[in-house]
Amino acid sequence: MTELHPINLAALPRFRLGSLMLAPALHEISGPDWIEELEPRVMQVMVALAEKPGEAVTRDELIARCWNGLAVSEDAIQRCIARLRRLARDRGGFEIATLTKVGYRLRLDTAAAAEGDLHSPDRTEPSAMPVIVEVVPFVSLTADEPATSFASILFDEFVIALTLYRDFAVRLAGAAPGAGFRITGSIRPAGERMQASLRLLDPSGGVVLAQRFDLEWTGAEQPLDDFVVAVAGAITGDIVRAETERALRKTSDLTAWEAVVRSVSAYSSINLANLDFATTEARRALEIDPGYPEAHAALANALAGKYEVGGGLDKALAEECAREIDAALTLGRDRPDVLARVATALSMIGRPEEALPFGRRAVELNPGSAIGHLYLGRVLLRLRRPQDALFHIARFDHLSPRAPIRYFNAFQRSLAHFMLGDVASAEGSLVESLTLNPDYTIGWMSKAVLMSVSGRLEEAGAAAARLIAMEGSDALPLHRARIRHAYPDASSADALVAAFERAWYAALAN
Secondary structure (H helix, E strand, O other): OOOOOOOOHHHOOOEEEOOEEEOOOHHHOOOOOHHHHOOHHHHHHHHHHHOOOOOEEEHHHHHHHHOOOOOOOHHHHHHHHHHHHHHHHHHOOEEEEEEOOOEEEEEEHHHHHHHOOOOOOOOOOHHHOOEEEEEOOOEEOOOOHHHHHHHHHHHHHHHHHHOOOOOEEEEEOOOOOOOOEEEEEEEEEEOOEEEEEEEEEOOOOOEEEEEEEEEEOOOOOOOOHHHHHHHHHHHHHHHHHHHHHHHHHOOOOOOHHHHHHHHHHHHHOOOHHHHHHHHHHHHHHHHHOOOOHHHHHHHHHHHHHHHHHOOOOOHHHHHHHHHHHHHHHHHHOOOHHHHHHHHHHHHHOOOHHHHHHHHHHHHHHOOOOHHHHHHHHHHHHHOOOHHHHHHHHHHHHHHOOOOOOHHHHHHHHHHHHHHOOOHHHHHHHHHHHHHHOOOOHHHHHHHHHHHHHOOOHHHHHHHHHHHHHHHOOOOHHHHHHHHHHHOOOHHHHHHHHHHHHHHHHHHHHO
16 A cells, blocks of 8 residues: 655645634644544545645646555546545535646635636536435444444445535535435445445435445455445436436426436437427526536537437537537536536537547546446447447446436447447347337337348338338438438448338338
């Protein structure tokens, strides 16, 4: 383990941390001792930022100061920053701004108020964080020391992972009156493995999720990143599902966040009618809060979806989408969900090369975000990189196995296998997609093409007949446009359009 630099407490400036005074040394703080809440590495990052309040501290400076110059991942720094941002939300008095491609800056209350920067990526408006998640320290069900140690380490890592989700205000149990979701966990050894049993309770005390997670545990030095990401992904997915159901039941007094949740819910079945609903709800969110970056990103995504499902024929949709992308990036350039939706929107309007850095950044900022992996996979498919796409498609399945949109991920997997020439795997994933969502028109169009190129014209015609029943016998030009939009390469598009036409005419002949 890397030896930490000693903390020079006397070098720190005087400023107020909520009701506590950081002046001139951390050990002078009275009242609840928040220092003990911080892990040593997180404390080192806090000190490095506090030594230069209001000034940029580069990532290289943080690595040199807090990791003795050793090579560390961006995720290691992000975890420390996320932990400090949670402290800032709980206690107030400061915030940490992200300086894109540079590093971070500690801003005190007075500095933050003076700047009044609506376009700061760290602006925290009521719309952005309405859900409170209270986490109770995990308990060991035995006196076994390894289990007790595992419970403590898992709890710390789990809380840090949860703070990466900008939709949640994460609090430790007892930090505030209970008014939201509550997470409890218990640990017990099972041979060479540890079993973590987690429960997610809704604000009324109802059980939303009760699930057991197993891990082979070798000791405190074992990295838990992948395990923690999977656990946090399962929990957050159920929170989003419960909040989506609640938001869809409301008929008035919506918040901007609830309107965005309603907009995003439309993707549980992608078609033009649902995309119209997604667009309407995203516009409603912007009427409530014009400065809400998630609303701009949701509107960009909905407009891009309409453009794509419409075959790329309505250029006005692409132009409006581009304007919303610019607004989303101006207001929320370091919010993972914003970046993920910006990436997929750019890709759908024919700009996948520009989309790729945003998709990658979304996953870097929050590796536990299933939607980030889903949309990065989409971008990679647009760039004809199916093998890379399959990695992120698998990550989505791992992180969100019960997501309503998993039919779309199965469809993407089918497309990746088709690009790789694995027709059998492509067919299996496509059957899975259409089983999960029998109303997915693009899936039936793809099945018609796949069966046609495989020489199975009867099955191709049956898939096309399903499309005719759903969208009418005059929809052939639309399907041609959809294929050509998805395959900009003319020779590939010509071959696939010809395959689809064979299926279409076979359906009409019957």
